Amino acid sequence: MSKDLSGNANRFIIFSVFFTARAYYPVLAILFIDLGLTLDQFVMLNFVWAITIFLFEVPSGALADTIGRRKLLIAASALMLVEMLCLLFASWSSGAMLLTLCILNRICSGLSEACASGADEALAYDSLPEQNRTLAWDQLLARVMRWRSIGFVVAMIMGGILYDPEVLNIVLPQNNTIDAETAHRLPVILVLVQAIICLLITLRMREPEHAIAGAKLENSWEHILASTRWILTTPKTLVVIAIGVAVDSIVRNFATINSSYYRLVDLPEWTYGFLGALFGVMGFIIPGIAKRLNEKFSLFANLLFIVMCTLIGLIALVPAWPIYGLIPAIFVFSMMFFLGFTVSRVLHEEAESSRRATVLSVKGLIFNLGYGLFSLVFSILLAHFPDSPDGNALRNTLLWQVPFFALVTLVLLTWANVKLKNRN
Secondary structure, eight states, X not given: OOOOOTTHHHHHHHHHHHHHOOTTGGGHHHHHHHHTOOHHHHHHHHHHHHHHHHHHHHHHHHHHHHTOHHHHHHHHHHHHHHHHHHHHHHTTOOHHHHHHHHHHHHHHXXXXXXXXXXXXHHHHHHHSOSTTHHHHHHHHHHHHHHHHHHHHHHHHHHHHHHHOHHHHHHHSOGGGOOOHHHHTTHHHHHHHHHHHHHHHHHHHOOOOOOTTTTOOGGGHHHXXXXXXXXXXXXXXXXXXXXXXXXXXXXXXXXXXXXXXXXXXXXXXXXXXXXXXXXXXXXXXXXXXXXXXXXXXXXXXXXXXXXXXXXXXXXXXXXXXXXXXXXXXXXXXXXXXXXXXHHXXXXXXXXXXXXXXXXXXXHHHHHHHHHHHHXXXXXXXXXXXXXXXXXXXXXXXXXXXXXXXXXXXXXXXXXXXXXXXXXXX
């Protein structure tokens, strides 16, 4: 008797929303800084996160293709739970214990992301009816990105407000005021609840049949190598991953330190959550635009559009205009949605079911390794530049990343144009 997989699509949407739309995101950098870390230590922690992903991303994808995607998603949810407990306990610690708990938080976060990366989309994709599956996936992908956006709107607003004790104390009765230390824990507690919801949802998922399910674990590495060779010899896949990692690493690094940039451009802390909500609204709108652009124009044209828009945004970040510096930040963040849709569409279109989760994991590994290496360089530059006057180090580092991005993407676009023409 065949399994009823019809509920997996909605479960995938719910899991994706609660797993990705986390209430501490609008204050992530200043959350660690207010715990007692420096900005360069925080950026270095993201390098630890990326190294963890580098070590476990692809093996987890191969495990998803062999022992099952559902089991990996359950593991991802459990690790998210441990990750948030580490951060919660870190808020009561200091010194070496604080740094240790923050490192454990980043390791658990990397492991959780590695387990979920590829497994969630592969489970959802293989749960769709085989007839017109590509069209159904485009529609489901657009739906999940819109629901993620709604989740981000709610989570970002709540996270920003909960983190700011001044705003909370305006709402609360005078005899029930809370201090900053308590307020700073509230977004973490909220994400802890989200982790519990993710765990409950993944336990209800059903495993779809796919080509190599139940294969022996010792064959996983052969499967990884075969899938990696397939990526390297498939022009569209290779091009979209190579250019994608160049854009993703620099934009995601900026997204990680965005709250420090907001302080630099004189935005009050209570606005950070509303800004996250604004980006969530963009994520609701942009996938539809990205879908039409991908259907109307070639892959190279879409990648060129993403690169040029990202470069313009990075240049406009450098002056860090008070208040108005928010405009280029919004522009840069919007490119993440265009890139995410384009990469996902190409990989699902090109990959077979038997290697889908592994291919997505290889993509995730490359993206996260690129992000980690760029974060390492960014943290070194931050530590190198004097931070006097306030924000000088961040301003100079934002300036140095512009020519680096321009040179790398120029080389990649030239190569991609030749590669795709030869394929045709």
